[in-house]
Amino acid sequence: MTKVISVNSGSSSLKFQLFQMPEEIVLASGQAERIGLPMGVFTIKINDEKTSIETPIPNHNVAVKFLLEALVSHNIVKSLDEIEAAGHRIVQGGAYFDQSVKVDEDVIAKVDELCELAPLHNPAHLVCYRAFKEALPNIEHVFVFDTAFHQTMGPESYLFPVPYEWYTDYKIRRYGAHGTSHQYVSQRVAELMHKDINDMNIITCHLGNGASISAIRNGKCINTSMGLTPLGGIMMGSRSGDIDPTVVFYMMKKLACTPDEMDVYLNKKSGMLGVSGISSDARDVQKAAKEGDERAKLTIDLYINRVINVVGGYYMQLGHVDAMVFTAGLGENDIKMRADILDALKEGMHLSINYDANSNVNGETCISNEDSSVAVWVIPTNEELVIARDTTRILGL
Secondary structure (H helix, E strand, C coil): CEEEEEEEECCCEEEEEEEEECCCEEEEEEEEECCCCCCEEEEEEECCEEEEEEECCCCHHHHHHHHHHHHHHCCCCCCHHHCCEEEEEECCCCCCCCCCEECCHHHHHHHHHHHHHCCCCHHHHHHHHHHHHHHCCCCEEEEEECCHHHHHCCHHHHCCCCCHHHHHHHCCCCCCCCHHHHHHHHHHHHHHCCCCHHHCEEEEEEECCCEEEEEEECCEEEEECCCCCCCCCCCCCCCCCCCCHHHHHHHHHHHCCCHHHHHHHHHHCCHHHHHHCCCCCHHHHHHHHHCCCHHHHHHHHHHHHHHHHHHHHHHHHHCCCCEEEEEHHHHHHCHHHHHHHHHHHHHHHCCCECHHHHHCCCCCEECECCCCCCEEEECCCCHHHHHHHHHHHHHCC
């Protein structure tokens, strides 16, 4: 029996699961949410019992401290020495990594080099890695890359229509993100439908503070919405997603701002936060919309429009779709958002939605009727399990 901790740090969150492997038994799980916002939430779950505290979590170092202290204080481990390995989600592997790898100095240097392609994520991943390395100096670590799952895309999907030398000389291309999530839920929906994933076409919608959509044919990704960095694709919590590039040039002149300042505008001041003026958190925007705030309503409408444009395009690219999956924080929990997205798609995709099921999702739930041309599912993602499996396999535990 081996204790392996899976670490999944996002731009404003840190999720973890401590596994007993290879049995895949979850000993504890939890998350720090709203990292960097005025008030955060830390939650630990043990034997289906959750304990949460509201507290400022200014950065990922503090989140790691809460996590490790909680494992000891709740008697999950008598000592941190019981943890034998750690696996870390890394958003951007660039052209260097097409699979998970054991961490060494060369790997760290390459991930650090790629920070400019994932400025909200790779730095946070490295902060978490170094915090765990300091707290657990005797264990080995594995990096599991979000981009690896998307390496099966063909050039017609991953190339941008820019000078070809930008790709050959600078590796400018679509890399995607959330690969472990898209991989997990696509495999899981095939299992739940008792079908072979190698004979299925699937659209997976990872909708959260960061969001991406993937088209999967026969178990392999053929297209995904995020681009060179997690800034591309659909609208997100604080990220713009795809926009006319001229907007960038035009507004840099109007605002007299530098490229770094424009990067902050597009990564941290756009998306739901930028349009609503309220928050990057969809829950806050939905609350304001229900209370009649017009900009909040517009924000939700804009988000839905961006999602259906991508899903509709992937539906046509795949030719037919066997299943569509909603996952991640917003995809799993926002009843109205799912219903609104599906209402906009149902005529073109011949969907028949079970609205009672959609309103009463409990874990893995099919929310379409039997006569629906596409089976629609809500499946909680489990990136941490994918990370634990890869960590155990690569380290030979």
